Amino acid sequence: MIDLKSIHKTFNKGKANQVDAIRGVNLSIAEKEFLVIVGSNGSGKTTLLNLIAGAILPSSGTVYIDGNDVTKLPDYKRSEWIARVFQNPLSGTAPDLSILDNFRLAAIRTKAKGLSIGINDPFKKSVKEKIAMLGMGLENKIEQPMGTLSGGQRQALTLLMSIMDSCKVLLLDEPTAALDPRSADVVMRTADKLTTEFGLTTILITHNLKEAFTYGNRIIQMAEGKIIKDLNKQDKASLKQNDIFDWFG
Amino acid sequence: MDFYLTALLQGLCFSGIALGIYISMKIFNIPDITTDGSYTFGATVTAVLLTHHFPAFIILPIVIAAGALAGSVTGIIHTKLNINPLLAGILVMTALFSVNLTLMGRSNIPLLNVSSIFSLINISGDPNHNTFWILLFFVVIVTLIIGYLLKTDFGIAMRATGNSESMVRALGVNTDRMKIIGLALANALTATSGYLMTQFQGFADINMGIGIVIVGLGSVIIAESLINWFKITSVWLSLVLVLSGAVIFQIVLAVTLSIGVDANLLKLVTAAFVLLIVSLPRLSFKSSA
Secondary structure, eight states: OEEEEEEEEEESTTSTTOEEEEEEEEEEEOTTOEEEEEEOTTSSHHHHHHHHHTSSOOSEEEEEETTEEOTTOOHHHHTTTEEEEOSSTTTSSOTTSBHHHHHHHHHTTTSOOOSSOOOOHHHHHHHHHHHHTTTSSGGGOTTSBGGGSOHHHHHHHHHHHHTSSOOSEEEEESTTTTSOHHHHHHHHHHHHHHHHHTTOEEEEEOSOHHHHHHSOSEEEEEETTEEEEEEOHHHHHTOOHHHHHHHTO | OHHHHHHHHHHHHTHHHHHHHIIIIIISOOOOTHHHHHHHHHHHHHHHHHHTTOOHHHHHHHHHHHHHHHHHHHHHHHHHSOOOHHHHHHHHHHHHHHHHHHHHSSSEEEOTTOOOHHHHOOSOSSHHHHHHHHHHHHHHHHHHHHHHHHHSHHHHHHHHHHHOHHHHHHTTOOHHHHHHHHHHHHHHHHHHHHHHHHHHHTEEETTTTTTTHHHHHHHHHHHHHHHHHTTOOOHHHHHHHHHHHHHHHHHHHHHHHHTTOOGGGHHHHHHHHHHHHHHHHHHHHHHHO
């Protein structure tokens, strides 16, 4: 589904503060794979995710998504395949817009934003039905501004928004970092459910090793811009939670 | 009474600026100083074409295009060259001064004995009433168009652009393009104000745009205070409040003049009044907290 071929990314090239964020990463992610990426701060996890999303472009190397060479495509064009959940719950939603408006935009992620009014009664009904899946009681608040909700609620809604339109790849950048344990649990279980139900290819970055242990069917560890461990489904299944702790020892 | 009617009419003329600033400032979060230039640009184009005996209804689309052009230049400088929007606006505004002066050929064009939209259409015998109905019709049409636009899928994407850029990009919106379109739209509206004002006051002047951005800001801030006060979420009501803001602003200025404040102090009073509206909600918050 996603193929990264000898990706390098250097920030501030040639200056005193030059950073080699990614140093020759080759990564092939199969369809419907749920990949977990762990690694200490500065290991290049988020840069790697941004390279896949197109928020930054690689210094060298090639990015393929679904067989297409997307190396030079900006993020707003890669949205055809990719939906994102950000670390900061504020980044994934527009706070001053109503929940309904947010969902409307998400529902036309892969389409043109035209000059017709897309919010009608059937659309409202389908949004309510989707939101009811969360069991947070938000389905009757769809006219409220997104900003009135808690971080956990917003993060859960961002996840739901990703499957409003056809979606193949789901990028989760520490989606639970800003959440309390209970909200984090709801968000992670929703992500897992959506991945299975909609056959998504999901990439999760997390610092929470319990999450890394519980979710996903492949795990990689990054350090200094390289992949230093790569465990497939069987190896990950036979892993114990303490083993992952030891990686950081 | 005529005094206040004139203030009302001026307020209606300024509704384009108010809506323009509402779009650039509130929707895109961009303080757009191009306004000063594009308002005069609209006025200049109107005056020059009117003196060449172009009919007023043909001038309008040309004025809109001129304003949109000015706005998109600011937008392109801001997004493609990564220049602070405030500076981009100032650059375009400064450049427009020369453009306007060149187009006009002198600093002032009086519009005596030329037909304007106010003399073309006759609804009421009283010229002031006539002007009022024409302006009101104009404002209603513009508001309907903008209100509809903001409700469309495109409009939602526009509103989200100023609100959460990372999100709209992830949802497939080219935010650079969106900002350029937004600034073009805002300045097209501003130029329309110049179009109306020139015909209303009967002349175009190279200095008429100086500090005009404050008129738009004042209107939007008055509207914003009311919006926060009554917790309004409706797009339509917000637009109506912005328009009322433009009228309230002019009436306050008229009152200031009528109680005998020196006309030379008008800009100072304007600035003080805007400061007052901006600070009022904060001051009252403090005492209640």
